[in-house]
Amino acid sequence: MSQIHEQASLPGCPGCEEPLESGDLFCGACGYDLSAVPAPPGDRPTVAITVPAPSAAGRAPAAPVEWPSASETDSSDLPAPTHRPADLPGTDSGGRPLPTADQAQGPAAVRPAAPDAVRSDRPDDGPEGASGDFELAAPDPRTAEHAAAAGATGGKVCVACRSGRVDTDGYCENCGHAQPRERDHLERELDSVAAVSDRGLRHHRNEDAFAVSSTALPDGSPAVVAIVCDGVSSATRPDEASAAAATAANEALLESLPRGTHPQQAMHEAILAASEAVNALAQEPGRAGEQDPHRHQNAPACTLVGAVMAGGLLVVGWVGDSRVYWVPADRTGPPARLTEDDSWAAQMVATGLMNEAEAYADERAHAITGWLGADAYELEPHTASFKPDRPGLVVVCTDGLWNYAEAATEMAAAVPSDAYERPLHGAQVLVGHALDGGGHDNVTVALLPFAVPSPGAGSACGTT
Amino acid sequence: MANFSKSNVPRFSVDVYQNAYLPEGGREVNAIVTVTSTGGGTTGGVPLADAAPVSTRTPGRAGPSAAVVLMVDCSGSMDYPPTKMRNARDATAAAIDTLRDGTQFAVVAGTHVAEDVYPGDGRLATADASTRARAKEALRRLSAGGGTAIGTWLRLADRLLGAAEVDIRHGILLTDGRNEHEAPEDLRAALESCAGRFTCDARGVGTDWEVKEVTAIASALLGTADIVADPTGLAADFTRMMENAMGKEVADVALRLWTPVGVEIVFVKQVAPTVADLTGRRTGAGPRAGDYPTGSWGDESRDYHVCVRVPEAGIGQEMLAARVSLILPATSGDAAPQTLSQGLVRAVWTDDMVASTSINPQVAHYTGQAELAQVIQQGLDARKSGDFDGATAKLGRAVQLASASGNADTAKLLSKVVDVVDAATGTVRLKARVADADEMTLETRSTKTVRVKK
Numbered sequence: 001m002s003q004i005h006e007q008a009s010l011p012g013c014p015g016c017e018e019p020l021e022s023g024d025l026f027c028g029a030c031g032y033d034l035s036a037v038p039a040p041p042g043d044r045p046t047v048a049i050t051v052p053a054p055s056a057a058g059r060a061p062a063a064p065v066e067w068p069s070a071s072e073t074d075s076s077d078l079p080a081p082t083h084r085p086a087d088l089p090g091t092d093s094g095g096r097p098l099p100t101a102d103q104a105q106g107p108a109a110v111r112p113a114a115p116d117a118v119r120s121d122r123p124d125d126g127p128e129g130a131s132g133d134f135e136l137a138a139p140d141p142r143t144a145e146h147a148a149a150a151g152a153t154g155g156k157v158c159v160a161c162r163s164g165r166v167d168t169d170g171y172c173e174n175c176g177h178a179q180p181r182e183r184d185h186l187e188r189e190l191d192s193v194a195a196v197s198d199r200g201l202r203h204h205r206n207e208d209a210f211a212v213s214s215t216a217l218p219d220g221s222p223a224v225v226a227i228v229c230d231g232v233s234s235a236t237r238p239d240e241a242s243a244a245a246a247t248a249a250n251e252a253l254l255e256s257l258p259r260g261t262h263p264q265q266a267m268h269e270a271i272l273a274a275s276e277a278v279n280a281l282a283q284e285p286g287r288a289g290e291q292d293p294h295r296h297q298n299a300p301a302c303t304l305v306g307a308v309m310a311g312g313l314l315v316v317g318w319v320g321d322s323r324v325y326w327v328p329a330d331r332t333g334p335p336a337r338l339t340e341d342d343s344w345a346a347q348m349v350a351t352g353l354m355n356e357a358e359a360y361a362d363e364r365a366h367a368i369t370g371w372l373g374a375d376a377y378e379l380e381p382h383t384a385s386f387k388p389d390r391p392g393l394v395v396v397c398t399d400g401l402w403n404y405a406e407a408a409t410e411m412a413a414a415v416p417s418d419a420y421e422r423p424l425h426g427a428q429v430l431v432g433h434a435l436d437g438g439g440h441d442n443v444t445v446a447l448l449p450f451a452v453p454s455p456g457a458g459s460a461c462g463t464t
Numbered sequence: 465m466a467n468f469s470k471s472n473v474p475r476f477s478v479d480v481y482q483n484a485y486l487p488e489g490g491r492e493v494n495a496i497v498t499v500t501s502t503g504g505g506t507t508g509g510v511p512l513a514d515a516a517p518v519s520t521r522t523p524g525r526a527g528p529s530a531a532v533v534l535m536v537d538c539s540g541s542m543d544y545p546p547t548k549m550r551n552a553r554d555a556t557a558a559a560i561d562t563l564r565d566g567t568q569f570a571v572v573a574g575t576h577v578a579e580d581v582y583p584g585d586g587r588l589a590t591a592d593a594s595t596r597a598r599a600k601e602a603l604r605r606l607s608a609g610g611g612t613a614i615g616t617w618l619r620l621a622d623r624l625l626g627a628a629e630v631d632i633r634h635g636i637l638l639t640d641g642r643n644e645h646e647a648p649e650d651l652r653a654a655l656e657s658c659a660g661r662f663t664c665d666a667r668g669v670g671t672d673w674e675v676k677e678v679t680a681i682a683s684a685l686l687g688t689a690d691i692v693a694d695p696t697g698l699a700a701d702f703t704r705m706m707e708n709a710m711g712k713e714v715a716d717v718a719l720r721l722w723t724p725v726g727v728e729i730v731f732v733k734q735v736a737p738t739v740a741d742l743t744g745r746r747t748g749a750g751p752r753a754g755d756y757p758t759g760s761w762g763d764e765s766r767d768y769h770v771c772v773r774v775p776e777a778g779i780g781q782e783m784l785a786a787r788v789s790l791i792l793p794a795t796s797g798d799a800a801p802q803t804l805s806q807g808l809v810r811a812v813w814t815d816d817m818v819a820s821t822s823i824n825p826q827v828a829h830y831t832g833q834a835e836l837a838q839v840i841q842q843g844l845d846a847r848k849s850g851d852f853d854g855a856t857a858k859l860g861r862a863v864q865l866a867s868a869s870g871n872a873d874t875a876k877l878l879s880k881v882v883d884v885v886d887a888a889t890g891t892v893r894l895k896a897r898v899a900d901a902d903e904m905t906l907e908t909r910s911t912k913t914v915r916v917k918k
Binding site (some may be wrong): 161164169171172174175176177178199200201202203204205233440 | 813816
C-alpha cells in the first residue's frame with residue numbers, strides 16, 4: 001500500500017495522536033498533560049493513527065490536495081439552475097430508467113453543506129467522546145522500568161498504556177492491549193479519486209475494504225475506478241472477503257477497460273470476478289487461532305459497490321447494501337442515490353409493505369439479501385449507467401457511513417462544500433460524520449469528482 | 465513399536481478454545497487450553513537425536529533416562545487376607561518386568577519405616593535381565609508386619625531418586641491402609657518437600673485405605689490415583705502404570721501464564737484427563753508471569769481451564785487477556801528456559817449480543833465436568849455424614865451432568881451408589897446398601913473427565 005496517503009508527521013499527543021501546536025500545555029482533545037512526558041520518539045509507528053483522521057477542524061490538511069479543478073465546472077460562479085429529476089438520466093442494466101426514490105424529493109430538502117457537518121474534535125462533541133479509541137490508563141509506576149527499556153531499545157510503544165513494548169503478536173507486553181492495525185484506518189488519494197476507511201468506534205477490526213485506481217480507455221481518455229466492500233460480520237473472515245473482492249474487482253476493471261470493454265459490461269464482469277475471489281476463500285482453511293465457534297461454517301462474504309467514470313459515463317455496480325450517491329457540484333441541484341440495496345428494508349419498501357422510515361427502523365433492516373460469497377443463493381450483479389449533464393461528486397460508501405446520512409439530501413448535507421475540489425478531505429469529513437454519529441460500524445467512503453467533458457473536447461476531462 | 469514417521473523430539477502444541485467476545489462491562493474471560501505432546505514416548509528403542517530438548521540424556525541410550533522407585537506397603541494388614549501380600553508381590557514383579565533396559569530402579573518396602581529392599585544401600589539398580597531377576601528374588605522375601613507411615617516412604621524414594629542423574633523421576637506407591645503411624649502434617653510436609661522433585665502414581669488396594677490420602681499424594685506429585693479393589697487386578701494395573709511411566713519423554717514441564725497489568729487470575733485447572741486445581745501451585749516467573757507444574761509428558765493431550773478477570777474496556781477494544789505457554793526449565797543453571805509452544809487468550813468487547821452471549825462449547829463442557837467432580841465429592845461427603853437429602857440432591861445433579869456430557873464411566877459408577885429414576889432431570893434415590901468398594905471407586909475416580917465430543 002505504498003500509495004496510502006500519509007499525513008505529514010506533525011507532533012501528536014502521546015495519548016491520542018491529536019496534532020499539537022507549539023506551546024500547548026495540555027492536549028486539546030484528551031487533556032493529556034504534555035509537560036509530564038518527554039517528546040514522543042521520532043520513529044512513532046505510522047500505524048499508530050488510532051484516531052480516524054480528525055479531518056478539517058483539528059488538523060491542518062497535511063498535503064494540499066492537488067486537484068486540478070475543471071474551470072468550466074466551477075459551480076460556485078454559476079447561477080443556481082432549476083432542476084428536475086430528469087437532470088440525471090439513469091438506466092439499469094436493461095436500459096430501463098432507474099427507480100430512484102430520492103429524486104422525487106423536492107428542492108426544499110436541499111440545503112448547502114453546513115459548517116457543522118465538519119467533524120469537530122472537541123472531546124465533549126459526541127456521545128462516544130470524539131478523541132480516541134483507547135481509554136488511557138494512568139501510567140503505572142510499576143512499569144517505569146519497562147518504559148525506559150522500551151524507549152532505550154526503540155521498540156514500538158503501546159498506544160494504550162505508553163509504557164509497554166509491543167510484542168511480535170501485536171499486543172502490549174504490559175497492558176495487553178491490541179495495537180492499531182494498518183487496516184484500522186486507511187487513506188488513499190489519486191488524482192481523480194480519494195478514499196478513506198476506518199474501523200469505527202465499536203468494532204474491533206476493520207472489515208471494510210476499498211480499491212481505487214485510474215487507467216485509460218483505448219482512446220486515451222481517462223477512466224477512474226473506485227470499489228468499496230463491506231465484510232459480512234456474521235461470516236468467517238469477513239475482512240479477508242472484502243479485501244479479496246475489492247482487489248479482484250479493481251483488477252478486472254483495470255484489465256477490461258483499457259481493452260475497450262463497455263464500462264457497464266466491464267463492471268458486470270468485475271463483480272463476477274470479485275465473487276469468484278470471495279468464493280475461493282471458502283475453500284481455504286481458516287487461519288490458525290480463528291476460533292469463533294458461533295460463526296464457523298459460514299463462508300466468507302461481503303458486499304460490493306463500485307463506480308467507474310469513463311468516457312463521460314458514470315457506471316455503478318453493486319451487490320448488497322453498500323451505496324453510491326450523486327451530489328452535484330452545484331448544491332442547488334438535487335442529490336440522488338444511484339443504487340438499490342439488496343436488503344430486507346429495501347425489499348419491504350419495494351413491495352410496499354412498509355414505508356422507508358418504518359423499514360429502516362426495524363432491526364432486520366440491515367439483513368442483506370444479496371452478497372458475494374460461496375453461500376450466496378444466486379448472484380445478481382446490478383449495474384447502472386448514467387450520463388450526468390453537470391459536474392458532481394460520486395460518493396461510494398458502506399452502510400457505516402450512510403447509516404448516519406441515509407437520504408440523498410442528508411448525504412449531500414454531510415459532504416463538505418469543497419469536497420469536489422478536495423476529495424480526500426471530503427472523505428475524511430464524511431468518515432468523521434459517521435464517527436460523530438457513534439461509529440457503530442466500519443466506515444468506508446470513496447469520492448470521485450465527476451467532470452462533464454466539455455462539448456466537442458471529447459476526452460478533456462480535466463484529469464490526467 | 466518403533467514409529468519412524470514420528471519426530472524424535474517431543475513436540476508440544478497449544479490450542480486455545482474460547483469465546484473472546486465480551487459484552488460491555490464484561491470482565492471474565494474463560495478459555496480451554498488443549499496441550500498436546502507428540503513424538504515422545506513411542507520411540508520404541510530408537511535412539512533419540514542429541515538435539516532433543518532434554519540435554520542431560522546419556523548419548524546412545526534408548527529413550528530418555530528414567531529412574532523409578534516402587535513403594536510397596538508391607539504393613540501387617542497386608543496379610544489380611546494373605547492374598548493381598550501375594551498379589552502385591554506379583555504386581556511389583558510384573559512392573560519390574562515392564563522396566564526398559566537401562567532404567568534405574570529400586571524397591572522400597574513400606575511400613576512405619578521405609579526400607580530399600582532392593583538393591584539396598586541407598587542406591588539404584590540399572591535394569592537388565594540379572595537385576596530384574598534379583599529384584600524379584602528380593603520381593604519373595606517381603607513379609608507383612610508393622611505400621612503405615614507413607615511420608616517416610618516418600619522421603620526415602622526422594623533420596624534414592626535425587627541421587628540419580630536422569631531425566632524422568634517417577635514413583636509408584638501401593639498402600640492398603642490408612643496412614644496411621646505418622647501425623648497427617650508429617651505426610652503433608654513430605655509431600656511438600658517431594659513436590660516437583662519426582663512424580664508419583666498412587667494406588668489403594670482393598671477398601672481399608674483413605675481415598676483422600678491417596679488422591680492427595682497423586683495430586684501433589686502430579687500422578688494418577690486409583691483403587692484396586694480386587695487384589696488380583698494389581699498386576700495388570702502395575703504393568704499399565706509402568707508402561708505409562710516408561711512412555712514419559714520430558715519431565716518438569718510447566719504451564720506458564722502471562723497476564724497483563726490489571727488482570728486477575730481466577731483459577732487455573734487441569735480439566736482432562738482428570739480435574740486438578742492448579743491455582744494455588746503458581747510460582748512466579750518474571751514480571752506478570754507464573755508457572756504451574758504439569759509434571760512429565762509422554763505422547764498425550766491434556767486440557768486446562770484458565771479463567772481470568774480483565775479490566776473493563778470499551779466496546780470495540782481488544783486485548784490480550786493471557787498468554788499461555790509450555791515451558792521446559794533450563795537444564796543448566798544459566799540457560800534460559802525453553803518455550804515449547806504458546807497460545808493466546810484474547811478479550812474483545814462487542815455490542816453484538818449474539819457473539820458475546822454464546823458460550824464456547826469446550827468451556828461449557830469442562831465447566832460441567834468440574835462441577836460433576838465437585839458434586840460427587842460433596843454428595844459422598846453428605847452421605848457419610850448422614851445428610852441423605854443433601855446427598856440425594858448432589859448425586860442427582862451428578863447423574864444429570866454425567867449423562868448430559870456423555871461421561872459413561874462416571875455414570876456407571878454413580879449407578880452403583882444411587883438408583884437413577886430419570887437421568888435427564890437428575891432424579892435419583894440413594895441405594896440402601898452400597899459396597900464400600902463401589903463408593904470408594906466413585907470417590908477416587910470422580911475427577912476423571914471425558915473430552916468434548918467433536
